[in-house]
Amino acid sequence: MDLDMVMQELEAMGKEQIKKRYLNNGAREPLFGVATGEMKPILKKTKLDQPLAEQLYATGNYDAMYLAGIIAEPNAMTDADYDRWMDAAYFYMLSDYVVAVTLSEADIAQEVADRWIASGEDLRMSAGWSCYCWLLGSRPDREFSENKLAEMLDQVEKTIHDAPERTKYSMNSFIYTVAISYTPLHDKAIATANAVGPVEVMSDKGKTKSLIAVDNINKFLARGKLGFKRRHVRC
Template sequence: MTAMTVPEVLTELAALEDPKMRAANEKRGDDHGIHLSKMRALAKQVKTNHPLAKELWETGETPARLLALLICKPREFSADELDRMLRDTRPPKVNDWFVNYAAKKSPLAEEMRLRWFGDADPTVNAAAWSLTSVRVVKNPEGLDLTHLLDLIERDMKDAPTRPQWAMNETLANIGIRNPELRPRALAIGNDLQVLADYPTAPGCISPFAPIWITEMSKRVRS
């Protein structure tokens, strides 16, 4: 089967547009109207194609960028490409998929984490904290967890939404995975009250760190 071209892909994406889905997405800040299950189905049809993914990204269109993140090869992005892409991921879903499907899967993840940590751009700083949260869980050796707690205690309360969420996730994972630091992580969460009132669906765990830590620590072998 001949690889699809950018115009062909854009035509397929346009055919998937649903006005009701767009209206719902726009309330969350996303400018597309495609069911993500249909987006994933199209990605399976197109198949992994990194050159096509890069061309789709350069269109600047949210549906095209979401599809690009599903068909790209994260290991083939350079550090500068990842940096430039991240700084242009303003729609929430594009940002979420970029961090999870490109940055976290790149062999340059740690290099990017260090490069982005403390960046003045909230979107970039948030990505650094998301990568830090992954390290806390998967590869904590070499991380100064006490220093991370110091930064969270100092900055999380007044941080913009994206880095606040990522810092909160890091706080929770430190408390869940490190029994010796759990009391302090719980205390920070209780003192700051970040996401304490966040609505949580039945059967789901609240993102409020003290609740999250307490519940998940029961499931993780200390």
């Protein structure tokens, strides 16, 4: 399939209700409103195809950019390529659920995520913390440095309340992901969650809400999810 064929299929699958939901979450035109699960049949036709992924991502169409993440070849992308994708990721559904997800399947994932966390830019920081969540939730514990993750938990405890808004979400997710998916630091992550307490975040619509990591931890534990690892990150 070429770019025009894929774009025609995406347009045919678009639904106005889904489009409105994406727009309410921060997406902008152009987009069709395609449910992400409905993109799987396209993947079966294209297989992984990095050149096509690059063409789709460059359209600026949200649905096409999301599909780009599904068909991309993570290890074919360099750190500069990931930076370029982040430059075009204008809201969190792209930074955290397309770019960070794709990066999490690359060999350079931790290296790039570390750099983004240190960048001081909200969406890059958010993507960096999110990437670690995807990594921890899918890769064996042996692939991570316990000392490094412990230091990251300390960093979250010290800085989350003053972090940029979107980064707060990802830092909060990092706490409970460590608690559930990285068992060597389960107890420390719980202690971090309790020390942090509720984290106030402001939505784009001016409303505030509280993120409470320990509540998420308890929900996962109640469902017997301690040590949870997903088989695949991308759909």
